[in-house]
Amino acid sequence: MRQTNPIVFELQKFQLRLDGVAVFPEISIQLTAGELLVVMGPSGCGKSSLLAAIAGSSGSEFELYGKVILQGRQLCDLPMERRQIAIVYQDDLLFPHLDVAGNLLFALARGNAQERMHSVKRALASAGLAGFEKRDVATLSGGQRARVSLLRSLLAKPKLLLLDEPFSRLDAALRQDFRQFVYSQIESMNIPALMVSHDRQDCPNSQFYALQDAQMQMLNGGYV
Template identity: 40%
Template sequence: MRIRNLTVQFGDLKAVDDVDLDIGRGEVVALLGPSGCGKSTLLRSVAGLEPEARGSIHRGDVDLTKVPVHKRDIGLVFQDGQLFPHRDVAGNIKFGLRMHKIKDTGPRVDELLDLVGLSGYQRRRVTELSGGEQQRVALARALAPRPELLLLDEPLSALDRALREQLALDLARLLRKAGTAALVVTHDHDEAFTLADRVALMRKGKIVQTGTAEQVWRHPVDEPTATFLGCGLILDAEIRDHVVAFDLGEVEVAWAPDGPARIGLRPHALVADPDGDLQGEVSGRVHRRDHVRLLVKIEHREVDAVASITNAPEPGQSVRLRLDPDGLAVLGDHPGQRE
C-alpha cells in the first residue's frame, strides 16, 4: 500500500495534511499520536469512508482513490467491534464471508476461531462474551475474506489496562500468523510498540517520524515527539565515545552517536540507588503497579525518578540517584526515521 500526498480537509481544517506512508506486504504499521491529530481520519480515508481532498492511495498498480469501500479488499476493526448482537459468533463471522459471496463458510469459520483462540465458540451469543473475546470475534470477521489490508481503529482502548496488555500481545501474534498487512491506530505507545513492525508518529495532521519501535523510542525526531513519548526533561549534552555528559552527570549509552545533542529523560532515567552519584530530597511520590515514581529536589531543579516498591523513600527523606541509559533518548533525525 502506497499513500502519497494525502490530504483530508473539513472546511478550513486540514485533518490530514500531505501524508506519505507505505505499508509493505504482511507488515504491521502503527499510526501513533495524541487524540485529535488525524489518525482515525487517515485510516477512514484509506478505507474509503472519508473523501480525500487530494493525493493518492495505491495497492500495487491499482489506484484505490475512486474504488468504492466494499471493493477495496480491506478489513475493518473498530474500537467497539460493532458485532451483531442478534447473531451468534459463527453468524457474525459468516456475515463477512457472505458479503464477499464466499459460500463454503463452515471450514473458514472453524479455522478463524482456532486462529483467534476461540475454538468451540461457534454457537455462543456475542452478548455472553467478554470485551476481549468480542474483539477477537471482530478480528476473525475482518480476516474472514482474506483482505489485502486490515485497518484497526483503537481496537483495544475500550478494554481495561490488564486485558489490553494481554490482548495486545495476542493480537501481535495473530497478525503475524495471519500474514495480513495491517494499519493500527492508537494513542498508546506501549500498544504501538507491541503490535507494530514500524511506527508512524502523527501530530496535527502530519506524519512527523517513522521507524521501528527502537528507532522511534531512542531517537524522537523533535522535542514535542520526545515529550509525547514520555520525556519529561530535555537537556543539552555532549556525547563522546558513546558517553553522554550533561549537568546531571555522565553515563555510557552504547547506541548514542557522538557530538552535541539534546537528551530526553524519561522518569526511569534516574533510579534510586544508595551508590548513585546524585543526591537530593524527595518532595513527592506516587505508587505505580510495579514501582514508585518520585519527585526529587536536587541542587538546581526537580527531577522525576523511580524506586522499587519495597524500599522507596518518603517525602522529606534524602535519596541518591543513578543514571540509567535505558531511560534516555537522543533527539533529532537519524537514519531510518522518516519516510
C-alpha cells in the same frame, strides 16, 4: 528490510482538507506485507479521519488529495465495499442478531457450506474460542468479543487491515493478550496493517508515525 520487500500499500502525498483547511500535513507512507505501522498524534489531529478516508467511509465534506495505492491499484474512486480493506474499531460491532458463527460466516465468501463452517471452526480454534459457534455474541466477554471481531474482519480476506484504537476498551491484562493476538494474525495473514493509537505500548520496534509532524519518530523522542 524495507527495500528488499515489495511495497504493498502506499499513501502518496496524501492529505485531507475540511473546508479548505488541511486536517494534517501531507503524508507519504509505504508498507510491506506483514508490516504494522502505528500512527499516533494528539486527539483531534485527524487519526480516525485518516483511517476512514483510506477505508472509503469518510464523508463528502472532506476533500481528499494525493493517492491511496493498494497492491498497485488506486483506491480513491472505489466505493468502500470494493476496496478489500478491513477496519476494526474499539467497539467490536458484532452483529447482535447473529450468533458467533453467523457473524463469521457473514464475512466469508460464498462457497461450499461445509468448507465455510470448517473455516469458521478453524478460525475460532486459532483464537482459543473452539466450540463457541452457537454462542450469542452478547454473552461473550470483552476480550472474546474483540477476538471474534478481528477474526471476522480477517475472514473477509482483506488486503489491508486498519485498526482504530482497537485496544482502548480492554483492561490492561486483556490488552497485552489481544495485542499479541493481533500481531500474530497480521503476521500469519501477511498483509500490511495501519493502527491508530495513543498507547505507546502498541508500537512495535519502539517507533511510530507522528501524524502532526508527518514523519517517523522514536518512542524516546528521537526522529528516525
